[in-house]
Amino acid sequence: MARIPDPKRTLTLRDVSEASGVSEMTVSRVLRSRGDVSDTTRERVLDAARKLGYVPNKIAGALASQRVNLVGVIIPSLSNMVFPEVLTGISETLEDTGLQPVVGVTNYSPEREEAVLYEMLSWRPSGVIIAGLEHSDASQAMLANAGIPIVEIMDIDGTPVDSAVGISHRRAGLEMAAAIIAAGYRRIGFLGTMMPHDHRARKRLDGFEEGLAKAGLTLADREFYSGGSALLKGREMTAAILSRTPDLDFLYYSNDMIGAGGLLYCLDKGIDIPNKLGLAGFNGVELLDGLPRRLATMDACRYEIGRIAAEIVAGKHREGVIGGEVVELTPTLEPGDTIRRA
Amino acid sequence: MARIPDPKRTLTLRDVSEASGVSEMTVSRVLRSRGDVSDTTRERVLDAARKLGYVPNKIAGALASQRVNLVGVIIPSLSNMVFPEVLTGISETLEDTGLQPVVGVTNYSPEREEAVLYEMLSWRPSGVIIAGLEHSDASQAMLANAGIPIVEIMDIDGTPVDSAVGISHRRAGLEMAAAIIAAGYRRIGFLGTMMPHDHRARKRLDGFEEGLAKAGLTLADREFYSGGSALLKGREMTAAILSRTPDLDFLYYSNDMIGAGGLLYCLDKGIDIPNKLGLAGFNGVELLDGLPRRLATMDACRYEIGRIAAEIVAGKHREGVIGGEVVELTPTLEPGDTIRRA
């Protein structure tokens, strides 16, 4: 009596319905635990479904119910530790909402972002979480007209389409400058990425220079890179900037990875850290814990950003709020061992 | 005459059809570039679509056409550099096939894997790429009955459901043992993760011990960890194993990250690497380039694995093959500076 499923055709509700002798609607109800179904029927249906190896077709379900349990998450990169942690926050929070994150990566390209966003919206997700506030006009329009919750994350220096959760990178740069100056450093160099579309890094640098200006200082030198192993690049850039401008007494790196490379380089060369030369990075990556000295950094509240963004999309945050909301998180300076203590 | 789209209702083909004065079918043809449409009509339709900000509904499209341009990719983790590189290989290869990867993460949990797989299959993807050969019975059954190309990646020590692309981790361990013994080391310790479900790490260790046994040796000591910053754990474990068994002359780490931590620790302590103590890791992560010394490692062909897996799913690989195929890649030993040279 046991029916071996035909391997050629994929199963539908009808197959389960026939195998269990009830209507498709009842099967649907059982599989979604919705509505009243008698225990005996439920058992029979579940049995049949299991036996056949039935997997519901969410495409049909979504079309019929006009509900999709997907949340689009659009980020620039996966390779730099920072976004995986945001994703963790999102996933954990979404876990018990029935929502499912779907990730798209843009590689810091506005065109890719537009394409990824278009593709995602064409699946009619319940919400979108997207990194940054800067998007192409077309992307901006799509976000505004999507008719679903949109949360722009990481950054709040700008005008969000709907909601935003993040930190002020301008302010992060500003505060780092203040801390460095307070510690007595004066000849300060900057080392960063050469990515025209990394707006957050740019804003940090802007804020940093503004902070220096307040004290009547300007950047003594700067060095940019693109591509390659960040740790190695950190070494090379540090060597380059120090040979060009030997009297620098502080190096501000746009991220922890190149900062770590710089730190290793300086230790190799026997440079007196933090007395002769101070160092700082940005992000607070876990990696730093294993370094010979703790690099000064500022954490970007990545996990928290993911958590709150997911809450907003899931409608769990501030029930009352109608329109978009902006949540500003405040990063804390972790002085580590590479800035002179007051 | 310009119609502002009603922000409450989402647009359908019918809206574009009405705005451009042609049938829905013609609009559909224009937007998919399928079939013959006159230039003037095409222009009018595209214009209307753009003006309205229409985004096609792939849910409806997929249901009607029974075609979904999605490939499910199931991996255990995003946080350890190794899978992002596989994803890069997959994405780049899929780019010009019209297929789109959708990533699911299992955190090395078979239950999560089962849930993620079920969820993915319910969207009826065109194929599935999944890490590892070990799955729960239910997952195994789902994969076997899905009726789509399945590619199991990273590992080939076992029996694939359909196709497989990867390296032999057993052999990787075996060869590393041979190289270490050939370099004259005899008191060998192992440091690894305490993850019962990381089958590939286990197979490497099995192979490694087998290699030692061939030379009449056994592991002199071993140390396991779980959770936390891998770099820091590498330091701590190294300190622990060396204080417990001070006469070790080689440490084999199950991954590069803890290996790097160990290397930094040894350099801190002024231990003579590679003469008094040799070190080796596994994976060939880019990170290592920036370390003071290059850690010996074995690359896992991650990018290549992603590329080939994607080709198989896309049907671009070995046109003639009917059933599943197994592609074995061979990792190469990179001796770096932490193994004595012959």
Add this chain to the structure above:
DNA sequence: GCCAGAACTGTTAGCGGTAACATAGCCATT
């Protein structure tokens, strides 16, 4: 001028589910 065939556009019938609304059976009330 007629016809085959291409080029273009429209019509119809689903794809596999679910919302919304029947319907049927059963029990406790009145």
Add this chain to the structure above:
DNA sequence: AATGGCTATGTTACCGCTAACAGTTCTGGC
């Protein structure tokens, strides 16, 4: 016995789009 209110199940009409087929007009060849 009739009424009402459950619970348990079935029926019908779509969701938004596309495959398949059915026109219709436009070509060019003879």
